[in-house]
Amino acid sequence: MRRRDFLERVERLSLGVLGASLSGCGGFYYVNPEVLDNRLAIPVAEFAKGRFVLVDAPRLRFPLFVYRDDDGNYSTVSTRCMHRGCQVEPGGDHLVCPCHGSEYSNTGAVLKGPTQRPLQRLATSVEAEHVVIELPAAGDDW
Numbered sequence: 001m002r003r004r005d006f007l008e009r010v011e012r013l014s015l016g017v018l019g020a021s022l023s024g025c026g027g028f029y030y031v032n033p034e035v036l037d038n039r040l041a042i043p044v045a046e047f048a049k050g051r052f053v054l055v056d057a058p059r060l061r062f063p064l065f066v067y068r069d070d071d072g073n074y075s076t077v078s079t080r081c082m083h084r085g086c087q088v089e090p091g092g093d094h095l096v097c098p099c100h101g102s103e104y105s106n107t108g109a110v111l112k113g114p115t116q117r118p119l120q121r122l123a124t125s126v127e128a129e130h131v132v133i134e135l136p137a138a139g140d141d142w
């Protein structure tokens with residue numbers, strides 16, 4: 001699919017779901033992204049409510065944590081802890097694993113062990129007022 005076709009399709013789909021895509025779960029906001037081919041798109045407007053959103057993505061076992069920093073840059077990490085695979089949770093200015101206490105920055109860097117590895121990151125960009133996330137290839141261990 002050409003980039004222009006992708007963005008036009010996202011715009012059409014977004015009009016139908018904007019304002020109805022947020023749902024509360026455990027006190028965190030989950031956003032229902034538009035899924036086109038191997039990409040997810042979230043309207044930038046969703047971040048007016050906070051610095052991050054959680055996203056359930058097709059084929060992925062763990063939600064994605066999509067974060068906007070002070071400079072307006074977006075990043076996306078898996079919430080699968082790289083120690084033994086529990087789901088990390090947003091903890092204000094960082095992510096915390098409830099199983100053994102590992103901590104990560106909001107962009108996935110290790111702040112505290114026992115984990116030794118950063119969270120898995122996905123390429124993230126902004127196109128036509130949407131945060132666009134490139135999903136991993138089918139078969140990758142996510």
Ligand code: FES
Binds near residue numbers: 082084102
């Ligand atoms: S599984 Fe996350 S710290 Fe052990």
